[in-house]
Amino acid sequence: MKKSSGMNFNMKDIVKELESDYNSMVKPNIMIAGKTGVGKSTLINAIFREKMVETGTGKPVTQHLQRISKDSVPVTLFDTKGLELTEIARKEVRNEIVSEIEKREKSKDINDHIHLMWYCITYESYRIEKEEIEWIELFSKKMPVVLVLTQCFSDDISFYEQLKKMELPVKSIVRLLAAPKRIINNIEIPAYGLNNLVDVTFDALPDATKRAFVNAQKTNIDLKVKEAKKWSTGFIASSFGAGFTPIPFSDAVVLSGIQVTLITKITNIFGFPRSRSLIQTIVTALAGTSVATLTGRALVGQLLKFIPGVGTVAGGLINGAVASTITTSLAFAYIKVCEKLSYQTDIESMSETDIAEMVREQYEKELKRNKGKS
Numbered sequence: 001m002k003k004s005s006g007m008n009f010n011m012k013d014i015v016k017e018l019e020s021d022y023n024s025m026v027k028p029n030i031m032i033a034g035k036t037g038v039g040k041s042t043l044i045n046a047i048f049r050e051k052m053v054e055t056g057t058g059k060p061v062t063q064h065l066q067r068i069s070k071d072s073v074p075v076t077l078f079d080t081k082g083l084e085l086t087e088i089a090r091k092e093v094r095n096e097i098v099s100e101i102e103k104r105e106k107s108k109d110i111n112d113h114i115h116l117m118w119y120c121i122t123y124e125s126y127r128i129e130k131e132e133i134e135w136i137e138l139f140s141k142k143m144p145v146v147l148v149l150t151q152c153f154s155d156d157i158s159f160y161e162q163l164k165k166m167e168l169p170v171k172s173i174v175r176l177l178a179a180p181k182r183i184i185n186n187i188e189i190p191a192y193g194l195n196n197l198v199d200v201t202f203d204a205l206p207d208a209t210k211r212a213f214v215n216a217q218k219t220n221i222d223l224k225v226k227e228a229k230k231w232s233t234g235f236i237a238s239s240f241g242a243g244f245t246p247i248p249f250s251d252a253v254v255l256s257g258i259q260v261t262l263i264t265k266i267t268n269i270f271g272f273p274r275s276r277s278l279i280q281t282i283v284t285a286l287a288g289t290s291v292a293t294l295t296g297r298a299l300v301g302q303l304l305k306f307i308p309g310v311g312t313v314a315g316g317l318i319n320g321a322v323a324s325t326i327t328t329s330l331a332f333a334y335i336k337v338c339e340k341l342s343y344q345t346d347i348e349s350m351s352e353t354d355i356a357e358m359v360r361e362q363y364e365k366e367l368k369r370n371k372g373k374s
């Protein structure tokens, strides 16, 4: 067995794995419909990690449909236009949209389908038109539709209650305010409801597209954490059996293949603006100069003492339970760091030392927390 040391990982490999894992994610195709001015663009920019609407490369698909995508955000949006036109024009719009949906539906590749629709109505209007009900009924035969009530800044929920009673064929009705709203006397109502829309959307999207969606959205960090923990726990359970595993305990935190996979998957569940340079900083922090401290050899030693039967540590092998405890600690520490970084408005300004310190601190915490569990 090759004896590895703390610096014995290849950054290029990690970056490559990160990249290929990113490219393997199936992007959800989400259609956003609703009349002009209801707040579709505001909503899109509030949900996704980067400004999609102003800087996106909106390629005209058809006259009334705009396709919006960005390489760094794994989602494709379809913005519909012209629902507020005259009756004849509306029919034309509807036909264009439906033919686009049907064309995509015929593809055997799930990547091509439109996976979900947000149908937006502004709450202020207090009304839903007959045509809009027909549209929703038509679209709901093609894909899950979430009815989004935008610009909800009053506490009058009568229109919402009325809509609920109509039993429209929608997955859910979500009330939200995408951007803070200033009302009289400089009172500002904060944005709300976005996490709820993300949860509902996540549930309704095809499984294959869920991970990309979790990455692409920026508001629901709890969902990122939950998914990263769920994925890591499953992966670790399937990676370490009950038997002995060839991880030399003195190097227990060295980035093995399993750990590199963990780090890339977790990173891609979170999604960061400058993933590549950031991962470089984080990985250096994880496995760099502070290996002795980071691995907390003393700590691992201590940990081993606490586990019955650890007398069996021999020939550089540790048992699966210990290996899995150490790896779980690393994964959860990394998730915690990603969570903290997600709340940072200026990740770029953080130094390698800051991040390294964060990683070390979390890793120690996790090791202490998990040692009782083995």
Ligand SMILES: Nc1nc2c(ncn2[C@@H]2O[C@H](COP(=O)(O)OP(=O)(O)OP(=O)(O)O)[C@@H](O)[C@H]2O)c(=O)[nH]1
Residues within 6 Å of the ligand: 034, 035, 036, 037, 038, 039, 040, 041, 042, 043, 081, 150, 151, 176, 177, 178, 179, 180, 181, 182
């Ligand atoms: N404060 C606040 N203003 C909003 C919100 N949603 C929409 N607006 C305002 O309403 C106006 C229209 O919003 P847009 O997001 O451009 O509407 P749209 O549906 O994209 O309109 P079209 O692209 O013309 O179809 C803008 O002035 C927004 O600032 C919101 O949640 N909060």
Ligand SMILES: [Mg+2]
Residues within 6 Å of the ligand: 040, 041, 042
């Ligand atoms: Mg718009």
